[in-house]
Amino acid sequence: MEIAVVGLSHKTAPVEIREKVAFAPDILHEVAKSVRGLDHVREAVILSTCNRVEVYAAVRSREDGIEALIGYIAQYHEIPIEELRPHIYVFIGVDAVRHVFRVASSLDSMVVGEPQILGQVKDAYEKAQQGSATAHVLNRFMHKAFSTAKRVRTETRIAQSAVSVSFAAVELARKIFGELTGRTVMVIGAGEMCELAATHLVENGISSVMVTNRTYARAEKLAEQFSGKAVHFDAFSKHLDEVDIIISSTGAPGHVLHAADVQAAMKQRRQKPMFLIDIAVPRDIDPAINSLDNVYLYDVDDLQGIVEVNKKERAKEAEKAEEIVRQEVDSFLKWLKMLDVTPTIRQLREQFDGIRRSELDKTLKVMGDNLSKKELKSLEAMTQAIVNKILHQPTICLKALADESDADLSLDSVRRVFGLPEADVIDEEE
Amino acid sequence: MDLWLLRIAIIVYLIATASQLAFLVTLKVPLRKLAAWVTWGAFVIHTALLLTRLFAGGYAPMATLHEAYSFFGWCTLGLYLVLQLRYSIPSLGAFATPLALILLLGAAVTPGEIIELPPALQSGWLPIHVGLLFIGNAAFGIAAVAGFMYLIQERQLKKKKLGLLFHRLPNIEVLDEIGYRCLTIGFPFLTLGIITGAAWAQEAWGTYWSWDPKETWSLITWFIYAALLHGRMTVGWRGRKAALWAIGGFACVLFTFLGVNYVLPLILPNVQSLHIYG
Numbered sequence: 001m002e003i004a005v006v007g008l009s010h011k012t013a014p015v016e017i018r019e020k021v022a023f024a025p026d027i028l029h030e031v032a033k034s035v036r037g038l039d040h041v042r043e044a045v046i047l048s049t050c051n052r053v054e055v056y057a058a059v060r061s062r063e064d065g066i067e068a069l070i071g072y073i074a075q076y077h078e079i080p081i082e083e084l085r086p087h088i089y090v091f092i093g094v095d096a097v098r099h100v101f102r103v104a105s106s107l108d109s110m111v112v113g114e115p116q117i118l119g120q121v122k123d124a125y126e127k128a129q130q131g132s133a134t135a136h137v138l139n140r141f142m143h144k145a146f147s148t149a150k151r152v153r154t155e156t157r158i159a160q161s162a163v164s165v166s167f168a169a170v171e172l173a174r175k176i177f178g179e180l181t182g183r184t185v186m187v188i189g190a191g192e193m194c195e196l197a198a199t200h201l202v203e204n205g206i207s208s209v210m211v212t213n214r215t216y217a218r219a220e221k222l223a224e225q226f227s228g229k230a231v232h233f234d235a236f237s238k239h240l241d242e243v244d245i246i247i248s249s250t251g252a253p254g255h256v257l258h259a260a261d262v263q264a265a266m267k268q269r270r271q272k273p274m275f276l277i278d279i280a281v282p283r284d285i286d287p288a289i290n291s292l293d294n295v296y297l298y299d300v301d302d303l304q305g306i307v308e309v310n311k312k313e314r315a316k317e318a319e320k321a322e323e324i325v326r327q328e329v330d331s332f333l334k335w336l337k338m339l340d341v342t343p344t345i346r347q348l349r350e351q352f353d354g355i356r357r358s359e360l361d362k363t364l365k366v367m368g369d370n371l372s373k374k375e376l377k378s379l380e381a382m383t384q385a386i387v388n389k390i391l392h393q394p395t396i397c398l399k400a401l402a403d404e405s406d407a408d409l410s411l412d413s414v415r416r417v418f419g420l421p422e423a424d425v426i427d428e429e430e
Numbered sequence: 431m432d433l434w435l436l437r438i439a440i441i442v443y444l445i446a447t448a449s450q451l452a453f454l455v456t457l458k459v460p461l462r463k464l465a466a467w468v469t470w471g472a473f474v475i476h477t478a479l480l481l482t483r484l485f486a487g488g489y490a491p492m493a494t495l496h497e498a499y500s501f502f503g504w505c506t507l508g509l510y511l512v513l514q515l516r517y518s519i520p521s522l523g524a525f526a527t528p529l530a531l532i533l534l535l536g537a538a539v540t541p542g543e544i545i546e547l548p549p550a551l552q553s554g555w556l557p558i559h560v561g562l563l564f565i566g567n568a569a570f571g572i573a574a575v576a577g578f579m580y581l582i583q584e585r586q587l588k589k590k591k592l593g594l595l596f597h598r599l600p601n602i603e604v605l606d607e608i609g610y611r612c613l614t615i616g617f618p619f620l621t622l623g624i625i626t627g628a629a630w631a632q633e634a635w636g637t638y639w640s641w642d643p644k645e646t647w648s649l650i651t652w653f654i655y656a657a658l659l660h661g662r663m664t665v666g667w668r669g670r671k672a673a674l675w676a677i678g679g680f681a682c683v684l685f686t687f688l689g690v691n692y693v694l695p696l697i698l699p700n701v702q703s704l705h706i707y708g
Contacts, residue, residue: 155459157457157597175596176587176602177603178600178603267666270668271667271668271669273602273603273669293669293671294668294669294670296588305590309592
């Protein structure tokens with residue numbers, strides 16, 4: 001049994017291709033089910049996001065399995081296979097395992113360390129389970145992918161530092177206020193930048209939004225979007241004491257927020273901290289405000305500076321993450337290899353033990369009544385020991401076989417020699 | 431027995447501090463768990479040490495400088511553990527356990543014999559007066575630790591230089607809250623400690639207050655914390671200012687505890703404190 005990955009991503013395919021081969025989320029379980037039904041394919045998981053479409057499969061034969069998968073994707077989306085092939089990447093065995101672990105750990109993402117991908121992989125797995133397209137190999141495989149991702153997240157700082165300006169703002173807000181629930185944000189200017197930053201804050205728990213803009217109607221419109229409150233531009237400084245965070249991005253040529261206003265507001269709010277984000281150029285907020293106690297003012301360059309530092313940091317952390325992935329890949333492959341030989345070892349044991357039992361029973365039928373309990377016990381122990389001794393060397397040999405490339409051939413010989421029934425993969429519970 | 435326990439306690443304190451610091455540096459989850467367990471272990475062993483001395487000496491082990499150090503350290507570690515249950519701030523331990531360790535080391539370098547309790551100290555006031563004060567002192571100690579952490583974090587936010595500690599330290603709001611919480615714990619204990627001290631003085635020396643250096647300095651400490659509490663409750667002091675006051679206040683606590691006996695005589699040789707730990 002081997003793990004195979006067939007797919008395409010933002011690295012190999014432009015969006016025109018990606019959107020053509022994307023699978024709708026509500027039918028993913030059915031797709032996974034029919035992929036599982038393909039020849040040479042034993043189990044399947046389908047991941048379909050806006051940046052990548054990938055099929056993870058446990059296949060019985062490498063080449064045939066992969067061709068079946070590519071053929072399926074082409075056929076399903078009615079794309080000529082030749083058109084698809086240049087964008088497709090294929091991974092097999094150790095490369096496939098490493099690829100999936102890296103994807104789940106967000107090491108293969110467009111923004112390395114972005115947290116959404118793990119959730120998407122988990123979704124994909126759940127859908128596959130709904131379509132009963134997974135069994136013990138992929139079950140184990142996917143769980144290993146999740147635990148690898150978790151290790152990467154807890155043992156490296158790859159996902160902790162913000163690499164976009166608006167995430168940097170959220171991160172800073174968290175270090176100033178802790179939880180953002182119950183906090184109020186005021187948005188000065190109703191432009192796109194403000195909207196984006198406010199959206200991030202609301203997604204991260206900010207509960208109330210106030211919007212002000214020179215054109216009141218636009219303020220009202222944006223406020224409505226966040227079920228917030230619009231405030232008239234000439235009166236917004238009266239509300240400063242109510243807000244914890246201010247995002248400002250107006251087109252004004254000079255400052256719209258002055259130190260004296262903030263100072264007065266701080267007094268009214270009894271010095272509760274205030275976080276001001278000035279994303280306008282030229283700047284909206286008087287830089288002198290940063291020197292007020294308990295007030296933290298960041299302009300666009302400050303945020304950009306943090307983002308740059310974080311990006312460098314992330315690259316360093318990614319190296320640590322790759323090492324974790326390497327360890328986890330090794331440990332999974334060890335398990336997978338053993339999977340090929342374990343059924344044989346088990347059947348061999350069962351067969352020998354069966355023989356032992358039946359022969360022992362025969363003997364006991366003849367002379368069992370004359371034997372004491374102690375003698376029965378030692379007879380039992382002796383036969384058991386014989387079986388163990390005989391099987392000791394073959395077991396070691398079979399386990400060693402797991403590491404060899406032509407294990408299948410040798411395994412077949414062993415099975416033939418001992419007359420073991422043709423073993424398909426036996427579904428073992430973990 | 432108690433000296434053996436003291437040695438074990440010091441070793442466990444060292445391991446606790448080291449693992450707390452190692453966690454702060456590496457952020458490895460197993461280290462955090464190890465640190466938590468060892469720190470609790472240190473507290474249990476220290477508790478056993480205090481109980482052993484209590485039964486061996488037959489008096490509350492707060493009568494010598496050694497015992498005062500030890501009890502102070504025990505209160506500090508205990509209060510840290512309680513706060514940790516409430517706030518669970520992983521990095522707090524790396525700053526709080528060193529303080530407890532230093533206090534225990536103070537005990538280690540001072541004569542540790544169990545003494546024959548002098549008549550002046552044979553009073554029910556001893557455990558009450560000293561106990562109250564050191565619980566209060568421990569709260570002020572943790573407040574100073576939180577204040578120190580606040581200043582580091584606040585400086586990074588203000589200067590916009592987010593160093594390695596930025597991600598490791600918690601948000602400044604919760605640090606400010608811990609500082610405030612510890613102040614509201616410490617201040618009543620300090621107040622009651624001074625009152626019971628006055629009552630004891632009346633009983634033992636026939637006067638409530640004699641402007642002895644120790645008394646004067648404890649009053650100065652009391653005024654500092656009273657001002658800070660007032661500022662926080664009514665004026666809206668917080669953040670950096672409150673953190674600086676908390677650190678300054680704790681410096682005064684330490685001076686009252688040690689400086690009055692060790693530093694002051696060097697400057698004013700003819701002023702001697704009547705109080706213990708001299």
